[in-house]
Amino acid sequence: VSGTQGFLPAWSVGDTDTVRPLPGGPWPPNLDADWAWKGADGAGTRVCLLDSGVDLTHPAIGGVTGTFRVAVDYDGDGRVEPDDSGDSSGHGTACAGIIHALAPGTEITSVKVLTAGVHGSGPVLETALRWAVDQRFDVVNLSLSTRKAEVASLLRPLVDQAWFDGTVLVASAHNFPVLSYPWTFSSVISVASHARRDPWLYFYNPEPPALFQAHGVGVEVAWAGGTTRRVTGNSFATPHVSALAALIRSKHPGLTPFQVTTILHLTAANVAGAAPDPDSEGVSR
C-alpha cells in the first residue's frame, strides 16, 4: 500500500490500482439478446419459486430439484421445511411450467407459501424470502406481497441483502391503487403484463414503479392435476422475466443483480428498438 492508498475510503479505486475487469470481459457496444441470453438454457442456475407448490407429476413440469413449504407456528414464527403435498391451487405449477419452458436447464426449488391463517401472509413471506436469500439462489420468483408496513420494514434489509449478495428478486406488480411490498422496493425487478402473445417479448416500463412488462395475458399454462389453463395476470408475466434472468446468469456467470437488470433493460424490445408488429402472434426467439 503506497501513496494515497492508505487513505482511500472502502470500495474505492486508487490511482495505481487496476480497475477490476467485468466477469466474462467487457460488454459489446451493441449489446443485444443474441449476446445476452439467446442459446442459453439456464444450466448452472438455481431459481427459487415462492408460490403455491408444484404438481411434480405434470408432464410440462421439469427441473424441480426441491420442494419445501413455510410452516408458521402459533406465535407467528415461521420455518422452511421439506414438503411433498404438491400444489393446492394450481398457480405454482403454472409458474414452474413457464420457467421450465423458457429455461429448461435451470434448477427450480419450490417453496409453498399458501398459508393464510391468523397471522396473514406477512410472516410467511418474510420467512420464505429470508430462507431464499440466505440460500443464495440466482433468481427468486415471487408473486405475493404484504400491505403491512411493519412487515415491509423486515423485508427491506432482506431485499438489500439479496441485491448485494447476488440474488435477483423478481416480483409481480399490482394493478391496484394500493401500496404493497416488496415489489415496490426499487431493487426488486417488478413485472406487469403486456397483451402480445409472445413469451420472449418484454418491454421496459418507463413509468415506475413496475419495471418491466412481459407475457401476462391469455397465457397457456400447465395447471395442477395434469391439466392446462388459459390465464391472465401479472403473476404469470413474472416467471417469464425470472426465466430470462436465469438465462442471462447462465450465459454470463458472476454478474450482479444490477448488471442483470441493466441487461434486461438494454434488451427490452422498446429499448433495443426491436418492438414487433402489435398484431404479432409469433414467437420471436
Place this chain on the structure above:
Amino acid sequence: VTTYAADEAGSADSVTARTILQGTVDIARTVFAAHSASVLLLDAAADQLVFEAVAHPDEQHLVGLAFPASSGIAGWVLQSGQTMLVDDVGSDPNFARQTARATGYVPERLMAAPIGGLDDDWIGVLEVLDRSDGYRGEMTDVALLALLAHQAAASLQLIVEARQAEAALRMARGGGPAGAADSGRALAALDAIVRHVAGDDPAAPPSDDSLQLLESLSRVLSGPSREGRNT
C-alpha cells in the same frame, strides 16, 4: 365445507355497509354480463373464506358458505394479493366435482381480485364467474375488477369492524353467546384500541392488557345494571 350460523343482527353501520357491498357485486355481475359475482371474506381464526355477498337471484343460499382459505384459486389470490383470470376451470373433473357439490354451479371462466383491508393485509376476494366475451379486452377486465375490489374493500372493512365492536359489547354486557368467533372478534377490537392508545406493534398477538380491558369493561357495563335490579 361448512355453513356459518346466521350473522349477528348488525348495527346500522354494518347494514349500510352490506347494502353497499351487495351493490358492488351487483355492478360486477352487470358490467361483466357474468353468471354471478361474489365477495368472500377471510375468517382468519378459522382459516376459511366465507361468502359475504352474492349477485345472483338463485344463489343467495351461498351467503355464509365457507371453504378453506389455503387452497384453490381464491385462496391463492388472497395469499398473493394478485388479480387473476383463469379460463377452462371446468375442464378439471376434480375441480368441477368439488365446486358443484359446494355451490351447485360449475363455471368455465373465473376472475378473482384480492380485497385489501384498511391498514391490514388482504381480507377478502372478489370473484366473477363466467364473464361474457365483450369488447372490453382482458387488460380492461383486470383493471375494472381491481377497481370494484377496491370499492368492496371499504364496505368489507366496515362490516368487519362493526362485527368486532358488536362482539366486544355483547361479551362485555355478559349477554349473548360467547363462542370462539365472538371472543376472537371482541379481543381483536379491544386489542386494536389498546395498541392504538399504547402505540404498540399491531402485528403482535393479543396482549394481557386487552384481556384486562375486556374484564374491566365487562365489570363496568354489567355491574350497575345488576346492582340496579337488586335494589
